[in-house]
Each structure stands twice: as C-alpha cells, then as structure tokens.
Amino acid sequence: MQALLTTLLFVAPGWVRDWITHEKQPNVFWSEYIVWPLIQIVIVVIVVLTLVAYLTYLERKVSALIQARLGPMRVGPWGLLQPLADGIKLLIKEDIVPIKADRAVFLVAPIISLVAAMVVLAVIPWGAAWATIANVNIGLLFILAVSSVGVLGLVLAGWSSNSKYSLLGALRSSAQMVSYEIGMGLSIIGALMFARTLSMSGIIDAQQTDSLWGLGYFLYQPLGVLVYLTSALGETNRAPFDLPEAESELVAGYHTEYSGFRWALFFMAEYSSMIVTAAVAVTVFFGGWYFPGLGLVKNPTLFVLLSIVIFGAKIAVLLYAYMWFRWTWPRYRYDQLMELGWKWMIPAGLANIVLTGVFYVLALPKAQGGLLGFMHEEKGRLIPTKLGILYFIVTGFVVTIPIVWGLLTTINRRSRDFNLHEQRQLQVNLRRERLEKMLQQGAGTQPAEGGQ
Amino acid sequence: MQLHGWEAALFYVLAIMTLFMAVFVVTARVAVHSALFLISTLVNVALLFILLRAEFVAGVQILVYVGGVMVLFLFVIMLVQTRAEEESRVRLYTGQTWPAVIIALLLAGSFYFAMSPAQAAFRPPDATTAIAETAERASAGAGLNISKDTQEVGEQLYRQAALPFEIASLLLLVAMVGAVLLARGTKQEKYYE
Numbered sequence: 001m002q003a004l005l006t007t008l009l010f011v012a013p014g015w016v017r018d019w020i021t022h023e024k025q026p027n028v029f030w031s032e033y034i035v036w037p038l039i040q041i042v043i044v045v046i047v048v049l050t051l052v053a054y055l056t057y058l059e060r061k062v063s064a065l066i067q068a069r070l071g072p073m074r075v076g077p078w079g080l081l082q083p084l085a086d087g088i089k090l091l092i093k094e095d096i097v098p099i100k101a102d103r104a105v106f107l108v109a110p111i112i113s114l115v116a117a118m119v120v121l122a123v124i125p126w127g128a129a130w131a132t133i134a135n136v137n138i139g140l141l142f143i144l145a146v147s148s149v150g151v152l153g154l155v156l157a158g159w160s161s162n163s164k165y166s167l168l169g170a171l172r173s174s175a176q177m178v179s180y181e182i183g184m185g186l187s188i189i190g191a192l193m194f195a196r197t198l199s200m201s202g203i204i205d206a207q208q209t210d211s212l213w214g215l216g217y218f219l220y221q222p223l224g225v226l227v228y229l230t231s232a233l234g235e236t237n238r239a240p241f242d243l244p245e246a247e248s249e250l251v252a253g254y255h256t257e258y259s260g261f262r263w264a265l266f267f268m269a270e271y272s273s274m275i276v277t278a279a280v281a282v283t284v285f286f287g288g289w290y291f292p293g294l295g296l297v298k299n300p301t302l303f304v305l306l307s308i309v310i311f312g313a314k315i316a317v318l319l320y321a322y323m324w325f326r327w328t329w330p331r332y333r334y335d336q337l338m339e340l341g342w343k344w345m346i347p348a349g350l351a352n353i354v355l356t357g358v359f360y361v362l363a364l365p366k367a368q369g370g371l372l373g374f375m376h377e378e379k380g381r382l383i384p385t386k387l388g389i390l391y392f393i394v395t396g397f398v399v400t401i402p403i404v405w406g407l408l409t410t411i412n413r414r415s416r417d418f419n420l421h422e423q424r425q426l427q428v429n430l431r432r433e434r435l436e437k438m439l440q441q442g443a444g445t446q447p448a449e450g451g452q
Numbered sequence: 453m454q455l456h457g458w459e460a461a462l463f464y465v466l467a468i469m470t471l472f473m474a475v476f477v478v479t480a481r482v483a484v485h486s487a488l489f490l491i492s493t494l495v496n497v498a499l500l501f502i503l504l505r506a507e508f509v510a511g512v513q514i515l516v517y518v519g520g521v522m523v524l525f526l527f528v529i530m531l532v533q534t535r536a537e538e539e540s541r542v543r544l545y546t547g548q549t550w551p552a553v554i555i556a557l558l559l560a561g562s563f564y565f566a567m568s569p570a571q572a573a574f575r576p577p578d579a580t581t582a583i584a585e586t587a588e589r590a591s592a593g594a595g596l597n598i599s600k601d602t603q604e605v606g607e608q609l610y611r612q613a614a615l616p617f618e619i620a621s622l623l624l625l626v627a628m629v630g631a632v633l634l635a636r637g638t639k640q641e642k643y644y645e
Binding site: 136137141142149152155158160171174198 | 482484485488491507508510511512514515518519520522523524526527530601602
C-alpha cells in the first residue's frame with residue numbers, strides 16, 4: 001500500500017516530467033514547480049468542487065433536521081445523488097442573456113466570482129509537507145487580496161443585467177462585503193503578531209511551538225476569533241447576514257437575471273468562499289492541520305494523511321456551525337448589519353490589535369526591553385514560556401474581552417438599539433419630551449408636527 | 453538586456469498587456485468598461501511586482517486598488533448616467549490629438565535619455581549564475597524559499613520612514629472625517645439627537 005503511494009506521489013511525477021520534457025537528467029525545477037503542483041491542483045479542484053456540491057446537500061439536510069423534516073430523500077439512498085441531479089438540471093437549463101444587458105460583462109461576471117474564490121485554494125495548507133500546494137510568503141495577504149476581488153463579480157453582475165433589482169442587490173451586497181472585509185483583515189492581525197509571518201504554513205508551525213499543546217491561537221485571541229467568524233459570515237453573505245439574496249423578501253439580489261449554469265457559478269463561488277474562510281480560520285486560529293498527539297505518528301506518509309484528515313475535520317466543524325447559524329438566527333435588518341460591521345466589529349478589531357500589542361511588548365524577554373520576561377528566544381523566534389502561555393490566555397479572556405466590551409458599549413451608547421421595541425420606546429420618549437417642553441412654553445402654540 | 457529566460461518572456465507579455473489595457477481605458481466608450489480595463493492594468497502591474505520579488509507590494513496593490521478603490525469607483529460610475537457617451541452622441545477625441553501625441557513623444561524621448569546612462573551601467577549577468585540561482589531556489593524546497601520582503605517593508609516603514617508614514621495616516625484621517633462631515637447634514641444630526 002505504502003509502496004504504491006510512494007510510487008504514485010514521488011516516482012510518477014518523474015515519469016510525467018520525462019515524457020513531457022524528454023530530458024534524461026534529473027531536473028528539479030520541472031517536478032517541483034510544474035508537474036507536482038499540477039497534480040495537486042487537479043486533486044484539490046476536484047475535491048473542492050465535489051465538496052461544494054455536497055455542501056448544498058448537507059445544507060438541505062441540516063436545515064431539515066433542525067426543522068424536524070427529512071430533507072431530500074428521493075434521488076439515491078438518503079437523497080445522496082441529489083447534488084448530481086441538481087447539477088445536470090442546471091447544465092441543461094436554457095442560458096438566458098437579457099437583450100438590454102451588457103453582454104460581455106454579463107458573461108464575464110460569474111467567472112470573475114468563481115475564479116476569485118478558487119484561486120485562493122492554491123495557498124491553503126491542506127496538510128503537512130507535500131499536501132500544501134504553494135507555500136507563498138504572503139499567503140494570508142494573497143488570500144485577503146484575491147477574495148476582495150470577488151466583490152467585483154457581484155458589482156458587475158448587478159450592473160450588466162441592466163435591471164433595477166439586480167443593481168440595487170449588487171449595491172447592497174458589495175457595500176456589505178467591503179465593510180466586513182475590513183473587520184476580517186483587522187481581526188487576523190493579533191494572531192499575526194504572535195506568528196510573525198504571513199505564510200500559511202509558517203503560521204501553523206508557529207502555533208505548534210507557541211500555543212498550549214499546539215492547539216492554536218484561539219486561546220490567546222478569543223476576541224479575534226469572534227470578530228473573524230462574524231465578519232466571515234458577513235463576507236460570504238451567509239445568514240444571519242444574507243441580505244444580498246434574502247429569499248423571503250427580495251427578488252434574489254444581484255443574480256436576478258442569471259439562469260442555468262451561470263447562476264450555478266455564483267452559487268459555487270459562494271460555497272467555495274465559505275470553505276476558504278473556514279480554512280483560513282482553522283489555519284490562523286485553530287492550529288491548522290496539527291492536533292495534540294499527531295507528533296507521535298512516526299510514519300511520514302501516515303502523518304501527512306492524518307494531517308489532511310484533521311484539517312478537513314476542523315473545517316467541517318466550522319461549516320456545520322455556519323449552517324447551524326443560518327437556520328437558528330433571524331436575519332439582520334440592513335442598518336443593523338452596517339451598524340454591527342462599522343460600530344462593533346471594526347472598533348473591536350482595532351482595540352484587539354492595540355491590546356495584543358501592549359501585552360506582547362510587556363511579555364518580551366528582559367534583554368529586549370520587556371517588563372515581565374515571559375518569552376525566550378529559540379532558533380530566531382520568540383517563544384512564550386509556561387508562565388507566558390498562562391499570561392497570554394488570561395490577558396486574552398479576562399482582560400481584553402471586558403475592556404473591549406466596556407469600550408464598545410461606551411462608544412455605542414447613543415446609537416439606536418438593535419431591539420426594535422426599545423428603539424420605538426426611544427422615539428416615543430423623545431416625542432413626549434418635546435411635547436412636554438412645548439406645553440410648558442405655552443399652550444398657545446400648537447405642535448406643528450402631527451404627521452410624524 | 454538584463455532579463456533572460458522565462459522572466460524575460462513573462463516581463464514582456466505583462467508589460468505589453470499593461471500598455472494595451474491602459475490604452476483601452478482611454479478609448480472605451482462605456483465608463484464601466486474603462487474601469488474594468490483599469491482593473492486589469494492594475495492586476496498586470498501587481499504581477500510585474502511579483503516578477504520583481506516584491507510580493508508584499510503586489511498583494512497590497514490588489515487588496516487596496518482592485519478590491520477597495522476600484523469597487524468604490526464602480527459604485528459611483530454605476531449610478532451616474534452616461535448614456536450620451538455610450539450611444540456615441542459625444543465625441544471621444546477632441547481636437548487635441550496632435551498636441552497629445554507630441555507630448556507623449558517628448559515624454560518617451562526624455563525617458564530614453566534619462567534611462568540610457570543607467571542602462572549602460574548595468575552589467576549583463578552571466579547566464580550561468582542565473583541557472584545556478586534557479587537550481588538553488590528549486591532545491592531549497594517549499595519551506596525555505598521565503599523571502600524577507602514583508603519584514604523589510606515593515607522595518608523601512610516603521611523605523612526609517614515613521615514620521616512621513618504617520619503624517620500620511622493623519623492626512624487620510626482628516627480627509628475621512630471631512631468627508632463624513634460633508635455627507636452628514638445638520639438635518640441628520642438633529643434626527644439622531
């Protein structure tokens with residue numbers, strides 16, 4: 001079994017390379033940079049696309065279970081072939097392009113969306129060693145940059161359809177995605193201060209040495225995790241922030257005019273960006289492909305395979321949480337959504353950066369000017385001591401969260417309440433005060449604002 | 453000739469693409485198409501940055517310009533009525549073609565004369581060193597070829613150029629507050645009271 005795997009993974013690329021290049025001498029460049037990555041890419045794309053198809057199935061099953069129904073049951077055993085049937089249906093549907101649409105942009109928009117969501121898959125560390133396609137030194141920045149391009153797909157789809165529903169839907173969703181992107185970027189920086197690298201594999205390696213039993217930075221960065229997961233929901237247009245396509249109130253938002261497989265492309269982009277945001281959360285906060293005890297496995301092939309399984313399991317937990325949120329929480333109103341993004345998530349992200357920076361500088365080794373000296377240098381990296389680990393966990397949970405909570409409630413004390421009843425009460429009280437003031441000034445002047 | 457091999461090929465493809473896209477930005481009739489060509493110009497420039505081993509700058513270029521600035525551009529353009537231009541009722545080329553050509557030629561000439569002494573100073577690198585470099589990079593494996601690009605940018609920005617950086621950020625903050633103040637009239641202030 002292992003011999004077969006080794007042949008498949010290490011020797012076969014050499015045959016392919018020899019066949020392509022007709023070169024007899026070993027050429028490291030081709031196998032390292034062309035042939036092997038191509039094999040990895042094909043595997044990842046096939047797996048992710050299948051996963052995307054089955055996520056739709058899973059979503060329907062989860063929603064059915066939450067609502068005490070059965071969900072899809074007809075096609076195949078337990079409805080397992082339902083995604084295939086849906087795919088075929090979408091493929092043979094008529095592809096409609098509105099006459100007044102800007103044809104070129106209309107055709108390109110879903111492709112931009114899908115490409116932006118899929119390119120990112122290349123830099124995600126799916127597992128240890130050879131399971132990572134490209135270890136780019138700006139990995140995390142690359143992911144943020146390319147997924148921000150995905151917004152263009154929505155904007156262009158909305159504009160090129162030449163329909164007011166699409167345009168308004170596109171405006172809504174792009175405003176939402178642009179605002180939640182900022183919170184997402186800010187929430188990661190705290191963890192990056194500990195990792196001191198943008199490379200995805202580097203962040204996972206750093207977590208193994210830095211955090212408690214290699215569990216991950218979520219122990220040091222509880223606020224960062226909270227802001228990241230909330231912003232990721234907003235960024236991927238998932239409920240409770242699914243205003244762009246709120247099925248029960250809108251005409252489907254930016255993809256109103258799309259039909260057949262072009263519509264499916266948007267759908268696939270949405271689901272694969274869900275996978276990507278979950279993968280980034282796992283990489284940055286939850287220790288990536290590492291789990292305590294994985295170091296005991298000595299067989300390298302088994303080690304890598306297990307690491308892939310662990311990474312997949314962590315992503316699956318997050319994806320289940322996404323679906324759980326969708327079917328248990330009500331949708332936000334648009335102003336509430338913007339308020340949550342700008343007045344809660346972004347200030348919380350900024351405060352998290354400042355507080356993490358302060359605690360980090362305090363804990364530096366005394367030789368480098370720190371006060372507490374909870375870190376020591378090892379192989380050019382700063383690693384917290386046992387006391388340091390405790391210190392970072394305590395500051396993360398006990399100090400940062402109450403400080404930021406107090407700060408945010410102070411900032412937002414005058415903003416309107418999320419609770420509709422309270423909000424109405426606020427307006428009623430204001431009106432009563434104003435009327436009383438008028439009555440005191442003299443009964444002769446009638447209140448002029450009767451219609452308000 | 454400083455470039456060789458794949459790098460040269462990639463550079464020329466990207467450079468020519470950038471120039472053509474930049475021309476299309478000016479000649480496109482529909483404003484949204486112009487914006488799209490501008491986006492592809494910016495992406496091409498980001499790829500050129502990667503060719504120069506400035507990955508961080510490339511990432512920031514895409515994140516800020518393509519993901520941020522251009523989306524806001526599109527926001528504004530989409531809501532503006534540009535039908536007159538789209539239906540070619542407006543002339544795209546006014547009588548300034550010849551002055552523009554002359555100025556562009558002058559600019560190209562001045563670039564050439566400014567760059568040619570620098571060009572002469574470069575030594576054409578040996579082909580052997582380049583091959584050795586590639587082989588070294590390839591044999592170093594996936595984990596070790598991480599350049600210090602991001603760290604260097606950070607050091608320069610926060611140590612050497614801290615004051616200009618802070619001044620720029622203050623300027624942007626002032627602009628932001630000003631924009632909010634302009635957009636928010638007294639009526640709205642009263643409503644929130």
